[in-house]
Amino acid sequence: MRIPTEIVLWLIIFMLVEISCSDKNKSNSISPEIFKIAESSAFNTVVSDTNFLFKTQEANNLNSTGLHFAKEGQLEKAFEKFNQAYEIEPENPVILTNLANLAANNHNYASAIELYNKAIEKSDSNYFPAIVSLSGSLLNTGDYQKSIDLSNVILKKDLSSLNIAGVRYNLFLAYVGMGNCDIAKKYFAMLENMYKDNNEIEYGKIMEIANEKIKLCN
Secondary structure, three states, X not given: OOOOOOOOOOOOOEOOOOOOHHHXXXXXXXXXXXXXXXXXXOOOOOOOOOHHHOOOHHHHHHHHHXXXXXXXXXXXXXXXXXXXXXXXXXXXXXXXXXXXHHHHHOOOHHHHHHHHHHHHHHOOOOOHHHHHHHHHHHHHOOOHHHHHHHXXXXXXXXXXXXXXXXXXHHHHHHHHHHOOHHXXXXXXXXXXXXXXXXXXXXXXXXXXXXXXXXXXXX
């Protein structure tokens, strides 16, 4: 199986649309277009310290090289390495998730969702980056309620603080997309509190986008 060449992102970056919840009937959903991934050279990933998920050193090395190329903006080379790793370990959830991220960033959400689901299945639902990213891709297709339902299930798991932030971020975006600004503001406040306690670059990127999105509810 070969998957079309695409671009990698875990921390999904969304385009800002000049629209306000106060200017719209709050029972109406905002168009999924506001959640389309913007053109960006930024790259971030929660895939780290995952040696235990690899059966072979070769696949591990190829995946690591793919991440390096992605961070350098050499996206075709990144795909080539991820795909080579996939051919060695086609059931590896890390590799599947990286390929799914490529598909999502190329707006091929159907393929992304299929790959995320496969990564989740092959990890016995224990590979949380795939689950969190699946929730994000559901946002991009306008399936806000499905994204919310999945996120609420994830929050019952034992997650790192960064994964919790990612889930709450997706919940925030889903409620903004549904026009439910009261709940969206609650999740925004949670993200703000997490950022105050964890003033790291990953949280800063989440808050940078959240601060723009919350304007849709003013």
